[in-house]
Structure formats: C-alpha cells, structure tokens
Amino acid sequence: MRVGVKVLLTVAAVAYPLVVYLGIGRWDPLWIALLLAGVMTLRAWSGRDPVWLAAAAGAAVLGAAASLDGSYLPLKLYPVMVSSVLLAVFAFSLWRPPTVVERIARLAEPDLPPEGVAYTRKVTAAWCGFFCVNGTISAATALWGSEQAWVLYNGLLSYVLIGLFFLAEWLLRRRMRVRLATGGQHG
Secondary structure (H helix, E strand, O other), rough: OOOHHHHHHHHHHHHHHHHHHHHOOOOOHHHHHHHHHHHHHHHHHHHOOHHHHHHHHHHHHHHHHHHHHHHOHHHOOOHHHHHHHHHHHHHHHHHOOOOOOHHHHHHHHOOOOHHHHHHHHHHHHHHHHHHHHHHHHHHHHHHHOHHHHHHHHHHHHHHHHHHHHHHHHHHHHHHHHHHHHHHOOOO
C-alpha cells in the first residue's frame, strides 16, 4: 500500500477521539465501532505490523462490546487499549531484547555502542512508564470524566505529551552524545 494511504489511515486513527466525541448522541456506537475497526484493519493490513494488528483486533472487540450494549464507553476505552498494547510491546522487548528503542536506533546507527544499547533500555523503560500513566489518565477520563475532558485529553493533550516526551528524549540523547564524544567531560 502506498505511503499516502498509510499516512491517511494513521491520521484517521489519531483523529479517532474527535470522531467519537462528534458522534456521541448523533450516531449509533456500532457505526463508529465499525469505522474504527475498518481503519485499524486497513492500517494493519497495509504495514503488516503486529502493533496495528493488535489495535485492529482490540478495535473489533471494543466495537462488538459497544454494539451489544449501545454504549460509547467501550469506544472511549480504545486509547486505554492502545496504551496497553504499546506498554506490552515495549515491556516485552525489555524482557526479550533488543528493545523497541534499540531496534529503531539501529536503523540510523547499525553499530550501536554498548553505552547506546544501555541508553535505549532506559528509554524503553521510560516509555513503559509513560504508557502506564497515559493509559491510567485515559481510563479515568473515559470512566469518570465528561465527554469534553475525555476528548481534550485523548484527542489533544496525550499527543502533546507524546511530542514533549520525544523532544525531551531527543535533547537528552544529544547531550549524551556530546558527553560521550568529549570523553565524559562537561563543557
């Protein structure tokens, strides 16, 4: 599948909280569930990525639950499921290396030094912590928050936090590289 289609499907997945928010009270949860399951299935099929396959399977389960009871709650739990799947993938890679972050790092730097491998383990563990916190907040907004609080966190703030986490890690990595290049001296 072409890159443009993958990007479009990814954008559709990211826009999911807004679609649910706009659909509450307007559309039957079944239609939103079918849309989500369709997007996730197409995205999974386009890349044959196990994470997207798990997301598609989870979307189908949540969609079935939403259609059985006519509630939006299962649909609002989708971000919790995504955080849970990502937590599982990252945590499993800590148990069975190479870690997810090390695999990504080796795309740019195939001969990653031992210090780099150790660093990628720490970053992978930090992402595990992030997914725990993100999933917990997502669950709290789904279970006890208003629709506005749910869409604000899951449709905006969680993405901002992911971006800030990436930025902080990138800055730390640059600092670490400078330190390693100068032999550990501070300048």
